[in-house]
Amino acid sequence: MTEVEAGKPQTTLQSHLARVEELLRRHRLVEGLAHRQEGLHHDLVENLVHRQNLAELQREIDQLHPADIAHILESLPQEDRQSIWNLVKSDRDGEILLEVSDAVRESLLAEMDTPEILAAAEQLDADELADLAEDLPEDVLYTLMQRLTAEQRERVQSAMAWEEDQVGALMDFDMVTIREDVSLEVVLRYLRRLKEIPDHTDKLFVVNGDNLLTGVLPVRWLLVNDPARNVSEVMAADANTFHPEDDVTETAQAFERYDLVTAPVVDGEGKLIGRLTIDAMVDVIREAGEAEALSRGGLREGEDIFASVWRSVRNRWLWLAVNLVTAFIASRVIGLFEGSIEKLVALAALMPIVAGIGGNSGNQTITMIVRAFALDQISPASAKRLLRKELGVALINGVIWGGVIGIVAWLLYGNPALGLVMTLAMTLNLLLAAFMGVVIPMGLLRMDRDPAMGSSVMITALTDSGGFFIFLGLATLFLI
Amino acid sequence: MTEVEAGKPQTTLQSHLARVEELLRRHRLVEGLAHRQEGLHHDLVENLVHRQNLAELQREIDQLHPADIAHILESLPQEDRQSIWNLVKSDRDGEILLEVSDAVRESLLAEMDTPEILAAAEQLDADELADLAEDLPEDVLYTLMQRLTAEQRERVQSAMAWEEDQVGALMDFDMVTIREDVSLEVVLRYLRRLKEIPDHTDKLFVVNGDNLLTGVLPVRWLLVNDPARNVSEVMAADANTFHPEDDVTETAQAFERYDLVTAPVVDGEGKLIGRLTIDAMVDVIREAGEAEALSRGGLREGEDIFASVWRSVRNRWLWLAVNLVTAFIASRVIGLFEGSIEKLVALAALMPIVAGIGGNSGNQTITMIVRAFALDQISPASAKRLLRKELGVALINGVIWGGVIGIVAWLLYGNPALGLVMTLAMTLNLLLAAFMGVVIPMGLLRMDRDPAMGSSVMITALTDSGGFFIFLGLATLFLI
Structure with missing residues (x-):
């Protein structure tokens, strides 16, 4: 992320990549020297330089956004990719695995042992785990599922039950729900008690005692209306709702058409079961364009450019x-x-x-x-x-x-x-x-x-x- | 938009289209009869049926979202397209023109006279006008510019000064700005005094007296933090900022990578001049995919499927x-x-x-x-x-x-x-x-x-x- 600073050119992806490549090159140079030269004295010096280089690389990587690290991993040949991956702090592994392309994810998981994969998975939400699950070895997946709480396990399983091209596979569970018979003031106080409001939350979902979705309250409306008014007076009774079995391409088109940021997912009875966000829909839109280009070009799937x-x-x-x-x-x-x-x-x-x-x-x-x-x-x-x-x-x-x-x-x-x-x-x-x-x-x-x-x-x-x-x-x- | 109603299947685009086509077919049938038959009595009856049909069609169209009307216009042959376009209330013309594809927009504008175009344009914001401007006849554009306020005119001109693939051409001016030396309580009160907060507002832009961007305040943070705290304590000092001359494709990739909903656009001195929203970026991502598919397929540009x-x-x-x-x-x-x-x-x-x-x-x-x-x-x-x-x-x-x-x-x-x-x-x-x-x-x-x-x-x-x-x-x- 760039700092807000007048006139400073934006740090681009390419410059992150170039910087990491330069550090890697220096790192390899030192390694090469150490191999060729002998003697205790040299060894010590090289070891020092070596460690300095690694530390610098580590610092560089630690300050990058997970998506940027994912990009760098995708842009590096196998061995360099592995060197960088080993430097990534293990508590960031999970989010980075979600960001890389399928082909690169496979190559990274292939080199990880079970404890590493389990540690990475522990950082993830249920819907994210479900995304990762299909790429995991079966025994690892089994162990992982054992460790989850009953609620988490149910969510992972329900997300995995849907096909890749169905809304159910893309929804998350980060919803803020409210009741319609309270005042906006109460809602504001309730939100303040939350430590955090989920990313992308542009509307709160209004449900009744049976968890039936009765409306949505855009945050923008919450902010401009008199706090004394009731949710039921202010909320929108109609909204774009989706069902888990809906086609994701059509859903993404609806997001695009109606300029949605989030939307509720309800089951056949109208009960709220999840949430869709624009970032998942953007991926759908981009992937649809890519899949067409790939198949037209005669490729079966996205190729890791450094695949064997x-x-x-x-x-x-x-x-x-x-x-x-x-x-x-x-x-x-x-x-x-x-x-x-x-x-x-x-x-x-x-x-x-x-x-x-x-x-x-x-x-x-x-x-x-x-x-x-x-x-x-x-x-x-x-x-x-x-x-x-x-x-x-x-x-x-x-x-x-x-x-x-x-x-x-x-x-x-x-x-x-x-x-x-x-x-x-x-x-x-x-x-x-x-x-x-x-x-x-x-x-x-x-x-x-x-x-x-x-x-x-x-x-x-x-x-x-x-x-x-x-x-x-x-x-x-x-x-x- | 669909109503929140248990078990009700979602109304799809295709069903809107089918309904309008059916009404159009009936409409033409009656017109055909009226031509073939003579006599005052018949004329009156047909006239009545005719008017009923038109009224029904009008009702159907009035309740559709502009994006859906745009879709229907794109899916209809020229003459039917024109019939529907004539039924659209003139105060909705502007937003629909923004939604249709370039080829279809051209075909619609070609049939509109100057007063109609001016009426349509009056409903639009400066950034939207700039999008439309290149398709307008020069004399219409001139008249239109005369009617704008100085500030609006300046904004349209500045937006038009940028190339289609530059951020400047896609930014809007719907920003909510705040000062950093006030409390969140003051911000909340200020927002409540606004009649409306712009679409997609997920963060407020913090500027100083010179309009220099000093940070952003995510609305989510505004809601969970103690209202007594100051903006400066809560705001994020760093943010993804963009410049009007930035490439839109790279900017869209940044939105995707960092899961942004909105982002500030600043000039070379760091002054806030506009805002980018995810919906404009989604269009960029989709169009990039389409352009590639089109050029691979040997088409120069998106074709109106009912073009001559x-x-x-x-x-x-x-x-x-x-x-x-x-x-x-x-x-x-x-x-x-x-x-x-x-x-x-x-x-x-x-x-x-x-x-x-x-x-x-x-x-x-x-x-x-x-x-x-x-x-x-x-x-x-x-x-x-x-x-x-x-x-x-x-x-x-x-x-x-x-x-x-x-x-x-x-x-x-x-x-x-x-x-x-x-x-x-x-x-x-x-x-x-x-x-x-x-x-x-x-x-x-x-x-x-x-x-x-x-x-x-x-x-x-x-x-x-x-x-x-x-x-x-x-x-x-x-x-x-």
């Missing part, structure tokens, strides 16, 4: 294999027309253009539609209209760009018929791309699958094989 | 043209080897596999690196290590997948030498992809360009042309 070569190979294997299969199919489509290519070798040079433009155009359509789906903008009524529009765009692009390329092909090979076949093939492949670009995501959605996942691979496979087939087929019909 | 065919063509034109040029270059590379292909037509069928796998693998590398850049995880020290790792991954994939495809090619064409050339070409193209996958984003970054933008197109162009050249070149050397 072998781990990286495994992360990318699936998509390469899928790509290989589709490329092989496209290759067999070309194989069908080897006779034509032998007679008119220009076909071999021109065919990738037809396939490539189709893939590009199909991906444009899919990107737009997947995005509109994600924003809930497509209703059944608008599907037909969209298809018409996309086909229109494809036809225009086909005639214009296909025409340009057709003329170039004509000039290049002195064969007007070849140019015409090229134009026709491009137009048809663009129409195929537009049609499939609408149909594939809609189909995936109807089958209850994520339309973002895999639709790009499918459209490229179709426009490749389809493009080769259309172009070589037309050429065989009209030119050979 | 012509508008869509223009939005996609640039990327298609770039793609066409790269495809044409790849085609000319193949053209160099037409003689070889004529002699061994299997080359034509196999070459797209080499190019395709290279492109896929290069995109995996780029996706990972662009993401690591975005998260600030790559330091100069780690670049070399990354390159080594990526080359290692490429070598393994090349030997394994290249080997598999080599054997398949051998079996398919009964030519072991062809299989060997295939394996060798795939390995070399994967190494090229890995090398370029690291070098391209690093190069773009060094040239101060966004590494996400265009790197996918560049890598695909290189692995296509490179793949064809390597494979056909090797084949010409060893097989022909």
Whole structure:
């Protein structure tokens, strides 16, 4: 965190990282010297420098925010990461483990023994423990659960019972609840008796004797209203409430739409069971964008950039294999027309253009539609209209760009018929791309699958094989 | 917003949309009838039904949150969008214009006349006006500025002076400031005299007589501390402060990292000039994810899904043209080897596999690196290590997948030498992809360009042309 100081440039993440890297480099340098040189005297001196370096590194780390340490750990190669991790005070381990990416958390936990993990876990709330639980070895998790109070254990278990993409998995239990039949003055006095009010508390939850949520009292309203008034007069009777089984993506969109900071989670009977905060929703929003970028780029999951070569190979294997299969199919489509290519070798040079433009155009359509789906903008009524529009765009692009390329092909090979076949093939492949670009995501959605996942691979496979087939087929019909 | 009511399913966006669509459909049905039928009697009846329908639609819209109306407008085709927009009460126009996407805002403003726009703008704060200003016709903007108070005008102008990606463009002026030499009791009384505390206020800003920010007082601390204590004893001396020229992406990351709800913006001298809120930062985070997905998909900007065919063509034109040029270059590379292909037509069928796998693998590398850049995880020290790792991954994939495809090619064409050339070409193209996958984003970054933008197109162009050249070149050397 930066101090409030006039004109002082903000300390950035990169500068923290650079500083730690410099200290690490010095540390390794000394270690290297100690190895190479002999003699008692040298040893002592080096030992001193060594310890000074470590102490400085320790100081640097102690004053960093857990999120910043997490960032530094993510940015360092395995061995350096381990050195820094060993310097982190054990009572901060827990919060830092929550901040790092899944891949890095795995690498850190792999090097910790059971007592260390237990010590780290002890610092965490029930909802945080539940987040960590899935990455823990089973025996450690068992021991951990034994040590919790009954209430904590119940909370951890209830949070773990929900899927990762459900509100129940993201809620916390840091709620301030009040009764509606008391005055604001009483509420203010009650708050003052609390040692601390949970982070992000922008509203108090009003419940009755059965823990049924009857309203919310924004803290802002508590502050501006006459303390003599009753909670029931001031509170909002309606609020954005969520259920543990709600989808987190839609919930995050609601937070964004209604500018929420916190919101109550209630069960089927309307009883208050937890709280959602904007920081958890921000993670959902960021991760949704990342997951899309990753899957489009052909990665299975977020990769630790310093993962071993072998781990990286495994992360990318699936998509390469899928790509290989589709490329092989496209290759067999070309194989069908080897006779034509032998007679008119220009076909071999021109065919990738037809396939490539189709893939590009199909991906444009899919990107737009997947995005509109994600924003809930497509209703059944608008599907037909969209298809018409996309086909229109494809036809225009086909005639214009296909025409340009057709003329170039004509000039290049002195064969007007070849140019015409090229134009026709491009137009048809663009129409195929537009049609499939609408149909594939809609189909995936109807089958209850994520339309973002895999639709790009499918459209490229179709426009490749389809493009080769259309172009070589037309050429065989009209030119050979 | 949903009411707090036990067991009641949450009203979703889609159901609002479906309801409005149904009412619109009925509305059009009646209009259609009125056109087809004659006679005074019918006219009157239809008119009545018509008006009832409109009234119902109006009621439905009036009770919706501005963000929900924005969503419905985005999800409706142009003419329906216009019908709904005309039903929106003019005092809500402003906030809805702020909520809709850029493309839809343009389409709505295009149909509004000057008095309507001015009426809409009058409801907005200075920072909101600044957001809208760039989309307004110049004469309207001029008239609007004339009507503002001097202070408002200055704020709009200062907000407009900053680039879209700078903190200054996103800050608002809804701050509650206090002095440090008063007691919390005084602060509480001061707040009670305010009619309203701005949205999201989770901390009060402590300033001295020169408006220099000396600290912040979290509202949570105001509530739990003894009212007799002074602000200076309770406030936090350090805080995350930002400057108007800061980059919004980094600022949004800081909000996420430190779980901020609001933060002060200070000028070079440390004077408080504005405030950032989490809702603006959430937009930044979402838009960053979207921009990446869009540019990867080959769209220039977010597209109104009901844009005219012509508008869509223009939005996609640039990327298609770039793609066409790269495809044409790849085609000319193949053209160099037409003689070889004529002699061994299997080359034509196999070459797209080499190019395709290279492109896929290069995109995996780029996706990972662009993401690591975005998260600030790559330091100069780690670049070399990354390159080594990526080359290692490429070598393994090349030997394994290249080997598999080599054997398949051998079996398919009964030519072991062809299989060997295939394996060798795939390995070399994967190494090229890995090398370029690291070098391209690093190069773009060094040239101060966004590494996400265009790197996918560049890598695909290189692995296509490179793949064809390597494979056909090797084949010409060893097989022909």
